[in-house]
Amino acid sequence: MPIPNGGLITETNEQYYAGAQRFLISDPPIIGDSVTTTFNTDLTYDSVNATLTNFVVYTSDTGLATSYSKFTGPYTVVGNKITFTGTNALRKHIAVQLKSLDGGSFGNEDALGDTVQENYGSYAYTSLNDVINGFIATYVGEHKLIGDVKRTDVIFHAKRGLQEFSYDTLKSVKSQEITIPPSLGVTIPQDYVNYVSLAYIDQLGVRHPIYPANNLTSSPYEVPLQDEAGDYTMDNTGDLLEGTSITNERWATANDRLLNGNITFNDYQSYGSYLTGNPFYGQRYGNDPQNAQRNGWFNMNERDGTIAFSSNLKDRLIILDYISDGLAYDLDSRIPKMAEDALYAHILYSILAGRINQPEYVIQRLKRDRSAKLRNAKIRLSNIKLSEIVQVMRGKSKWIKS
Secondary structure: OOOOOOOOOOOOHHHHHHOEEEEEOOOOOOOOOEEEOOOOOOOOOOOOOHHHOOEEEEEEOOOOHHHOEEOOOOEEEEOOEEEEOOOOOOOOEEEEEEOEOOOOOOOOOOOEOOHHHHHOOHHHEEEHHHHHHHHHHHHEOOOOOEOOOOHHHHHHHHHHHHHHHHHHOOOOEEEEEEEOOOOOEEEOOOOOOEEEEEEEEOOOOOEEEEEEOOOOOOOOOOOEOEOOOOOEOEOOOOOEOEOOOHHHHHHHOOOOHHHHOOOOHHHHHOOOOOOOOOOOOOOOOOOOHHHOOOOOEEEEEOOOOEEEEOHHHOOOEEEEEEEOOOOOOHHHOEEEHHHHHHHHHHHHHHHHHOOOOOOHHHHHHHHHHHHHHHHHHHHHHOOOOHHHHHHHHHHHOOOOOO
16 A cells, blocks of 8 residues: 555555655755654654754655755754745755665765664554553543553553563664674673673674673672782772783683683693693593583673684674563553553553552453463564474484485
């Protein structure tokens, strides 16, 4: 359907796929002519720093795609309304192009950015504000479960529900592609809550899992300086003096082959003797199976706010998958439609459970209802397909022949 007709889709095909909307203004244009966009994405405009503006305006005499040229102003932007305050080089056909990875399809295709791509797939979600409005309309009022409630209370419980769901139901998983620097440490992402997985990427683009160091090493949170007698040293204010971690320094220079048992003949030969003073001798005997891998290790350095990696991962390209809580940015404050009903049940239970003189049987019913709907949301969002299960089961029936 190229034109919205009263359904839930409010963008035309051109608005969604190309991130563009065309208008026709006065002919000839006059000062004060304006256009109002209806994208799902709000316009952002900065007259000083163009990189903060998420759109480009083009103008044309004929309206043909190849005839548009970039219009640099002057104009003002209030909300999603663009008002032209000058008519020099302005023509009757106007195209507003959201910034796209391909630069759009107007003028010199110089509307470069990722605003269009950020909107893709948005139909699968509903906004937190829409959930709050829907909850108040459905559950609050005379002859309803909740006679009266402050909107701020609904907002609080909606955000708490979204936060809790994000940990194990919604799985607000984000990814970063990072190159490991010589320091072997990368900064924890700004909206990081917990890691999901880490992997390095080889020349074929294939993931190889990186494992947590666990019992191999750890990064101390405090490193107090000690004098020759082993006593802690203080500064003039009585606070402990701190130094750099020797543990981290040794881990950064550790030979991973001494840890994983991946010993080569050259390692033995490099010492000129197979026994005396050879640290590689006997490394595979009694090696802990959890260490017998050559992909590398990582550990969380809470003191520095970084993720530290083993030395064999230097200059490697890695993918960091981590969980956020869904509330770090406005874009995250959206809920999959498959979990919308579960969030309604969570808000309803949380509000009534916090009130006095509520019948216990009502609270227990709402609690069971919340659990059931949350379980349904998990099943729906798990995205299990019958064909994929069949494929796995077929793989189990293969004979391994020697």
